[in-house]
Amino acid sequence: MPPNIPKDPLSGHLGHLSPEQQHILGKFRTELQDEGIFDQERHDDATLLRFLRARKFDLAKSKAMFASCEQWRKEFGVDEVVKTFDFPEKEAVDKIYPQYYHKTDKDGRPVYIERLGKLDLKKLYAVTTPERLLKRFVLEYEKFLTERLPACSEVVGHPVETSCTIMDLQNVGLTQFYQVKDYIAQATRIGQDRYPECMGKFYIINAPWVFSTVWMVIKPWLDEVTVNKISILGYNYKNELLLQIPAENLLADLGGLCQCPEGCSLSDAGPWNEENKGLIAETEPDKTVA
Structure with a gap:
């Protein structure tokens, strides 16, 4: 990026995705769906992007973090905590x-x-x-x-x-x-x-x-x-x-x-x-x- 163009402070957020980031988001969503750990109600694009940003859009690391989180939610009983x-x-x-x-x-x-x-x-x-x-x-x-x-x-x-x-x-x-x-x-x-x-x-x-x-x-x-x-x-x-x-x-x-x-x-x-x-x-x- 030329030095005279400031970096977008919202890069990686909805509405501020580069073509590469948009591609990674789509692939991330598809792979999570294929592996059966995608919840249509909870996992909107804003949520997926939080995990991608946390791992600097490294797809493998983001998937590992996401899968670990879903496993933790089951073990902790998050849905039950929310309900009761x-x-x-x-x-x-x-x-x-x-x-x-x-x-x-x-x-x-x-x-x-x-x-x-x-x-x-x-x-x-x-x-x-x-x-x-x-x-x-x-x-x-x-x-x-x-x-x-x-x-x-x-x-x-x-x-x-x-x-x-x-x-x-x-x-x-x-x-x-x-x-x-x-x-x-x-x-x-x-x-x-x-x-x-x-x-x-x-x-x-x-x-x-x-x-x-x-x-x-x-x-x-x-x-x-x-x-x-x-x-x-x-x-x-x-x-x-x-x-x-x-x-x-x-x-x-x-x-x-x-x-x-x-x-x-x-x-x-x-x-x-x-x-x-x-x-x-x-x-x-x-x-x-x-």
Whole structure:
């Protein structure tokens, strides 16, 4: 490509495929159908492209990743989790280990927030189990793909395919991290290997001085593309977050203006929630962001 022509940032996405990428997509779909691991309802072209992008359009590697994911879905019982899993301990867990979606960023992405500072493993496992936490994690990923992203896409008028994540490490010490690192490792592998190409922005805030040690443990779990999407902001994060998230959508205790009456972590505010249809970021109408 000539140096004066910028690379398309959406290369590999629907509407932005080169002839070669379009050919590989068609071949990928055909081979999956021939091998009996293609589901017409779940495996649209956008889904197939997530696996192709994750493996840089290497057909063999993409097929191996896809087949492994389908086998994992059967073993984990993903369809059954979606149909029947309930999490009545949600409010109790929220007081100890808050993990939730809350409104959107300026590109229309759902904002996901995880806060490790309140974590007390003994209290957490008194109200739930690691297995139930993982099932909830998977259920939220499924809802992210089937409910949150379509609702965000409808509001902004273009496909929204990724999330904006904030991981708050305020008051987190090495003891807390090592207590929960096995769960985080499992969750990271599921997100990266089973739901590829879903991360758009990832901010780690309030990272303490010991985070360099934690990062040495976490980094090998991640592929290079994922690592390049992570911004480690420390304690001076407010201005950076407000560049990406409107103040009215960002929690007040993270430097924004939002104070949901019932508490932001339990409000599920966003365009995917019928009660909160209007709570969506103002996006540039002519901007297309994956």
